[in-house]
Amino acid sequence: MNDAASATDATARLAEALRAGDRRALARAITLVESTHADDRAAADRLLDSLLPETGRAIRLGITGVPGVGKSSFIEAFGLHLIGAGHRIAVLAVDPSSKRSGGSILGDKTRMEELSRHPAAFIRPSPAGRTLGGVARRSREALLLCEAAGFDVILVETVGVGQSETAVADLVDLFLLLLLPAGGDELQGIKRGVMELADLVLVTKADGALARIAGQAAAEYRSALHFLRPPAGGWQPEVLTCSAHEGQGIAEAWQAVGRFRAAVEANDRLAARRADQARAWMWSEIEESLTAALLADPAVARLVAELEPEVTANRFAPGAAARRILAAFRGSGGP
């Protein structure tokens, strides 16, 4: 058997093991899609292609909140609750600041201890990457692989800082925002953009002395969201409270996910949202690949080195510089 045939065979075996729900095969498959080697990329594309019919059956949930809001505590309680109800849950992280070896916030081994040991759960820390686009792309492919492996609830977690929430919202069906039990002035500190993305808001730590404050905060967020997010696609974002420590509000959060799903499916919004996401994904792949090819071109690299300082010093118009760089790319066999 030649090399190409044996590689195809290995990919087919990996796909088979993954379809059977083998978590080790799933982990290997995710490592393959995260690889930047050209041979691995070809194998990853074959794998994803063959598994595509098995994808799309999970509910995809995004989850964000500032560090310390209680994301991992919530995911642990929520995940165990879902497993108790017969689901299989995968948790993926999108954290563009992570370095695999350097202790990413979302990759910390001590998080979600019980869930991570459960055979019906699969937890994967964020892939390392220089660009958010690259990290998000690999997470999207990992999400498809988890679906093919039979995980029917996928949680994509990100820290509530920067642009990563938008990238995650573009991956998922429902975006869940966790907020601290604080109201009044703190309400003003929430980034509007993040509030606007939320389909469901949970005020965390609603227990003990914080229970009353959490209830008040939920009421304030509810009226704020009413203006920020009027009903759309049959859904008005809900605000609930929960306590991961006491297990309160966890089942209710899952019921709210069910209500959301029923509402958007009744309006054909779920399929439409996924179709838009798939289209946007294709174009972002094209943009990324084109930029990578452009930067790898030696003639272009020389011109970039020459023109970029001119542009930043205001001696050369940015648009004209871009057109010259693209012309050089076309001239050297680019598109």
Ligand code: GDP
């Ligand atoms: P993350 O950084 O968003 O993942 O937050 P963690 O889940 O690590 O929680 C941050 C801190 O909040 C920890 O000290 C937790 O014990 C605490 N915490 C999380 N959930 C709850 C809760 O339901 N009630 C209370 N009182 N504290 C909580």
